[in-house]
Amino acid sequence: MSARRTDNVQNNTKGLTKPYPKANVLTRKGRLLSLLWAFRSIWMEETDSGMPIKAVIFDLDGTITEPYFDFDAIREEIGINRNGGPILEAMESMTLEQRTRAEAILHFHEEKAVSESALNPGAKDTLEGLRQRGIRIGILTRNRKCNALAVAEKHRLCFDAVVGREDGPAKPNAFGVLHLCERFAVQPAETMLVGDYLFDLLCARSAGAIPVLIANHDRAPEFAHHADFTVQTLHELLPIVDNHNGVHGPVA
């Protein structure tokens, strides 16, 4: 399996190897790290909820669809400093006039992203596989809900529920995960959140869900330590779910 537990050295899933560094080549620092990893491994074994995955929540852009947005260019068009932080948060401190203009620019780019969207490899098959297994499928996006629904329609995808930025506090706030879990009547610990950005992982962690990073871009290594699993493509997700749930393929 090419998917790996993100801490590089251990996979807490039963049956997989734990490639600890070889003791005879360890430096002092390496021995310390090895010890820490060993403690962490024990801790994760003890704290693993063992609860089956009953829901998977996906980010939209960069996760279900190929990465599209050039946020630096959008910031520049809106007039936000390149280092001015996330666009939605920057808009909160704008005057009404500035904000109205910024929203119009954002909406233009978001709608263009829908019309030009392409699915990430494995997206359709993964969603269908989850549905066959009876696992609920949610979308949690900082985009508007209407754009997520438009992506679903364009690519003939089926989501069980969508939470957009108009529904409540946006990621990295835990609101969206908790809201979807309540909607699906599942616990956060029974839920995976798959995303390509730091906010996806922080949001999942904050809610008590399982963060999964899709590492299909250059910044992924910056975020990987916040994820429980890192995958290169969505093709790797179903085996992780099946392994976690102790099943082999769809549940009859």
Ligand SMILES: [Mg+2]
């Ligand atoms: Mg994303």
